[in-house]
Amino acid sequence: MPMGRVAWTADALAGASGVAVGGYALRNTTYADVSRAAADRCGFEEKTTQVTGAAIHYAEGPANGPALLLIHGQMVDWTNYLPALPELAQHFHVFAVDCYGHGGSARVPQRYTNLAMGHDLALFLRRVVGGPAYVSGNSSGGLLAITIGLEAPDLVRGLVLEDPPLFSSVHPRFPTTAGFDLARSAHAFLASDETDFASWYVRDNSMIKAFGTLGRRMADTALALRSQRRTIRWWYMPPIINEIYRRLDRYDPEFGEAFYTGRWHDGFDHADALTHP
Secondary structure, eight states, X not given: OOHHHHHHHHXXXXXXXXXXXXXXXXXXXXXXXXXXXXXXXXXXXXXXXXETTEEEEEEEOOOOSSEEEEEOOTTOOGGGGGGGHHHHHTXXXXXXXXXXXXXXXXXXXXXXXXXXXXXXXXHHIIIIIOSOEEEEEETHHHHHHHHHHHXXXXXXXXXXXXXXXTTTTXXXXXXXXXXXXXXXXXXXXXXXXXXXXXXXXXXXXXXXHHTTHHHHHHHHHHHHHHHTXXXXXXXXXXXXXXXXXXXXXXXXXXXHHHHHHSGGGTTOOHHHHHHOO
């Protein structure tokens, strides 16, 4: 092959690689904004209501079908559902809530138990949704969905449980599971003099440490962002990783403490809940 053509081919490949990397970085840093814009175009609006004296923040979509209540898991908030909202909004009247200690909802540690929060979300169904709904919960949100079904069966058309930590989040088994890492870190933070849990967690959590040298680079980047009170994100990490940390600055570590001590499960027996008619 002539040298001129080799040089041209190398330049073309370098250019294509640069475009690919640029597109990858753009997607990783803007995916949430793109999804939010799509949800806004569908008619989703953010609102806040008071239940038992505490604020519950939520997003409501257009009334295009039966009501659907979405309950996120720990560390994220209602915006974790953004990629799915345009499709869901075509078939349901969606209500996506922020759990206490997350997002725009109140920080009320005295209500960080499955029964107390489930009770308040059942009231949310009764007072805000105003009728029967499908209830879908992810992780700890799945435990809350079960409690809602037990407390207000007349208001639940059906339950969708997305990987709820049934039995695995209960002591003595809990400390042997991967889910314990957040609770352990939250407990250590509350015993420290640190003031920013987001900064603490990127230095302390097991997943970032498992990345080795890259993990140290990730922590340095995150700490630089937090020093400016900016959202944690890495251009070289896909959305599935960035999403874990994107709303961490709006997470109350007292929520993790409730799991660490086991108080979250006070009065909530997993086996009994699953066998309840």
